[in-house]
Amino acid sequence: MTSKCHTKYQHLKDDILSDFLNEDISASNPLRILLLEDSASDAELISYNLGDLQIPCIIEHVINKEEFQEKFAIRFPHLIISDYQLPQYTGKEALVFVREMCGFLPFIMCTGRINEETAVECIKLGADDYVLKDDLVRLPSAVKSALTLKTNKAQKDKLNLDLAISEANLRAIINNSPSNIYTIDKEGVILYSTKSRVNSSVSEGTTVFDHTHPKNHNTIRKNIDLSYQLQQDVEFEIEGSENLPFYDWYRCKMGPIIKDGEVDKLVFIPHLITDIRKANVELKSVNDRLNQLNSHIENVRDEEKKKIAMEIHDQLGQELIGSKLGLYWLKQNLKGDLAQKSNELNQKVDDLIELSTQVINTTRRIAYELRPVVLDDLGLLAALEWHIANYNKFRETTICELNLNCDVEEFEKEISTAIYRIVQEALTNIDKHAKASHAYVKLNRHQNKLELTISDNGKGLDVQKALNSKSMGIFGMQERIKNWDGDFSLSSSPEGTEMKITIKLTKD
Ligand SMILES: Nc1ncnc2c1ncn2[C@@H]1O[C@H](COP(=O)(O)OP(=O)(O)OP(=O)(O)O)[C@@H](O)[C@H]1O
Numbered sequence: 001m002t003s004k005c006h007t008k009y010q011h012l013k014d015d016i017l018s019d020f021l022n023e024d025i026s027a028s029n030p031l032r033i034l035l036l037e038d039s040a041s042d043a044e045l046i047s048y049n050l051g052d053l054q055i056p057c058i059i060e061h062v063i064n065k066e067e068f069q070e071k072f073a074i075r076f077p078h079l080i081i082s083d084y085q086l087p088q089y090t091g092k093e094a095l096v097f098v099r100e101m102c103g104f105l106p107f108i109m110c111t112g113r114i115n116e117e118t119a120v121e122c123i124k125l126g127a128d129d130y131v132l133k134d135d136l137v138r139l140p141s142a143v144k145s146a147l148t149l150k151t152n153k154a155q156k157d158k159l160n161l162d163l164a165i166s167e168a169n170l171r172a173i174i175n176n177s178p179s180n181i182y183t184i185d186k187e188g189v190i191l192y193s194t195k196s197r198v199n200s201s202v203s204e205g206t207t208v209f210d211h212t213h214p215k216n217h218n219t220i221r222k223n224i225d226l227s228y229q230l231q232q233d234v235e236f237e238i239e240g241s242e243n244l245p246f247y248d249w250y251r252c253k254m255g256p257i258i259k260d261g262e263v264d265k266l267v268f269i270p271h272l273i274t275d276i277r278k279a280n281v282e283l284k285s286v287n288d289r290l291n292q293l294n295s296h297i298e299n300v301r302d303e304e305k306k307k308i309a310m311e312i313h314d315q316l317g318q319e320l321i322g323s324k325l326g327l328y329w330l331k332q333n334l335k336g337d338l339a340q341k342s343n344e345l346n347q348k349v350d351d352l353i354e355l356s357t358q359v360i361n362t363t364r365r366i367a368y369e370l371r372p373v374v375l376d377d378l379g380l381l382a383a384l385e386w387h388i389a390n391y392n393k394f395r396e397t398t399i400c401e402l403n404l405n406c407d408v409e410e411f412e413k414e415i416s417t418a419i420y421r422i423v424q425e426a427l428t429n430i431d432k433h434a435k436a437s438h439a440y441v442k443l444n445r446h447q448n449k450l451e452l453t454i455s456d457n458g459k460g461l462d463v464q465k466a467l468n469s470k471s472m473g474i475f476g477m478q479e480r481i482k483n484w485d486g487d488f489s490l491s492s493s494p495e496g497t498e499m500k501i502t503i504k505l506t507k508d
């Protein structure tokens with residue numbers, strides 16, 4: 001607003017501004033004219049002439065400074081008509097007061113006589129017109145033109161005010177943006193830059209290419225062209241470099257500013273992501289190290305199991321067989337009196353032979369489960385067949401079928417171990433949780449990819465719960481395949497559960 005306005009009167013000023021703009025002068029909201037005139041007869045004459053206005057109006061007549069200013073404190077009038085000379089106040093003083101209150105309020109000086117100099121001074125001070133008291137017939141048209149003039153000015157002021165507010169909002173948004181904002185032309189020249197907090201060397205007149213690593217220049221050029229041609233927003237990333245000279249990493253947005261239907265320039269907002277990127281690199285390296293450690297631990301565990309299995313199989317197994325042979329020997333040598341006397345003794349030896357046969361079988365099974373020797377000796381196919389045969393033998397409720405569509409013997413040892421352990425855990429899960437009558441293990445190969453599917457026709461599961469479960473089975477399966485860029489998916493329906501694992505046989 002160009003006018004100066006006392007804050008005490010601000011709400012009143014806003015009122016009158018909106019009255020002017022909304023043109024809501026009517027019988028219920030008449031034009032309020034404040035008339036400052038000490039002579040009662042002059043005031044009557046003026047009021048009489050205003051009758052020709054043909055606009056509903058009320059005239060509030062005041063005779064001195066105090067009454068005049070008091071009216072302003074209550075409500076602003078729409079228009080002021082003032083005498084030039086009063087006993088203790090002048091029309092000029094009243095005009096100065098009004099202009100301090102509000103720049104656009106229409107003010108008409110109405111005087112008996114006025115010389116040219118005074119008239120010019122009044123206009124300079126902001127009077128809209130002056131009317132001589134012996135020419136009052138001119139008053140209605142003077143009022144109308146002052147009102148029209150002021151309505152136009154009020155409209156302009158309002159527009160300027162709205163523009164100023166919207167500019168201030170925009171500036172506040174720009175100033176508080178975490179990224180610098182630039183406008184650039186077709187050649188990447190920076191036309192405007194918010195005052196950079198991040199990189200003060202980026203100034204107007206330089207180009208975006210001056211501040212970015214050369215390896216990004218093609219990308220930037222391509223995106224500038226794209227945004228110009230398609231009149232579209234684009235997004236891309238700029239790579240930095242950690243070597244000297246140092247360049248930052250940015251995620252960038254670019255969008256066209258359209259003028260007369262054509263792209264005039266582009267807005268360019270590079271968002272600094274150097275720290276995020278560094279943190280990501282660090283996180284990835286920590287993850288890689290954890291994965292390596294994990295697979296090392298898996299290998300160590302497998303080796304340990306293998307050792308224990310061999311100990312059980314070779315040492316304990318042999319010794320048990322030795323004691324079983326001893327029992328056979330005892331049975332054969334229970335001769336003569338001793339044998340005849342003791343049927344009971346014979347029976348005991350038979351029981352012991354039977355028991356040691358069971359213990360030998362159990363030991364073998366434990367040894368195989370720890371590390372099936374077949375996996376090392378005969379390979380994955382034989383180990384899977386053995387495991388599934390055993391599974392079917394010991395579980396009466398679930399029948400498992402194995403379906404192999406590839407030559408499984410050619411995989412590296414770690415892959416064979418991983419597949420074997422995953423099948424082992426998945427079948428244990430089916431046994432423990434699924435209540436299924438059938439389970440299926442399928443192994444397919446598609447070029448470089450090995451696909452293992454284990455499914456059952458059991459009760460199904462809650463996939464999210466199973467994946468987030470604190471137990472180790474499913475988590476361990478996912479961990480095992482990480483070394484080969486593996487994919488793990490779990491799905492379930494009321495018809496059962498399916499688990500699909502894909503691993504890459506050769507690394508890219
Ligand atoms: N085939 C399946 N059918 C139904 N539910 C299953 C099946 N497999 C897994 N689940 C569910 O998923 C959960 C997580 O399985 P996971 O193998 O991770 O743990 P667990 O078998 O409970 O314990 P752990 O394997 O550590 O001894 C299980 O507790 C079970 O509720």
Ligand SMILES: [Mg+2]
Pocket residue numbers: 425428429472473474
């Ligand atoms: Mg489990």
